[in-house]
Amino acid sequence: MNRSVVIQKLETKAKRKIVISDIHGNLDLYLKLLDQISYKPNEDCLILLGDLIEKGKRNLDTLHYIMHQVQNEDVHCIMGNCDFIAKNVLYSYRLDFLKHVLGFRKESLIHEMARNLNFEITHNSNMANVCQILRKHYLKELCFLNDLPHVLEDEDHIYVHAGIKSNENYGTDFKQV
The missing domain is CATH 3.60.21.10 (Metallo-dependent phosphatases)
Structure with missing residues (x-):
């Protein structure tokens, strides 16, 4: 990156x-x-x-x-x-760190995106799969933040x-x- x-x-x-x-x-x-x-x-x-x-x-x-x-x-x-969290999802970057942050930050763009797609991010979630799903549905939003x-x-x-x-x-x- x-x-x-x-x-x-x-x-x-x-x-x-x-x-x-x-x-x-x-x-x-x-x-x-x-x-x-x-x-x-x-x-x-x-x-x-x-x-x-x-x-x-x-x-x-x-x-x-x-x-x-x-x-x-x-x-x-x-x-x-x-706002950098969007880069983590967009590039599947530092997924352990992303999972850690999402573990304690429940009020998050990423959690909201997941809820809108009817799934929940937990400590058992495969973050590479989560990122792939979110990119498929929210690429425009992730790119907007990435490009700032x-x-x-x-x-x-x-x-x-x-x-x-x-x-x-x-x-x-x-x-x-």
Whole structure:
């Protein structure tokens, strides 16, 4: 798997940039926040700093809502560490770690996907088979998360999920951002 840092230039003509981080699959709270800040689609630029999913009760709904926003509004996202779980499924990467995380994180995009397909992920699940089934039914969602950049840049700002060591070099591995 390519672990290079993916940097994307942010281009917007919006007068107001709104930056939100760590939605964590809580669509109701996210919508309430957008209402409270009087977010205006296509007038405002919305920048989501990762952790779009995981830990919330409506991960899949949240993901679909944000995917729609990205397609239809001036909305830009970066990948957070919790969004990385999609890479684990998409590439069948570190399956023991994936099973471990899903063992204690019951509020998860992956569990929701499995429930929608009428199966449950347990400590006995064959994770390679689970990943294959989820890719078959949720490839678009997994690819959306996989393809998120790790860094957004405009003339004045650098947007990342956690932090950077220097403005000149974000590192060679996305884990460093």
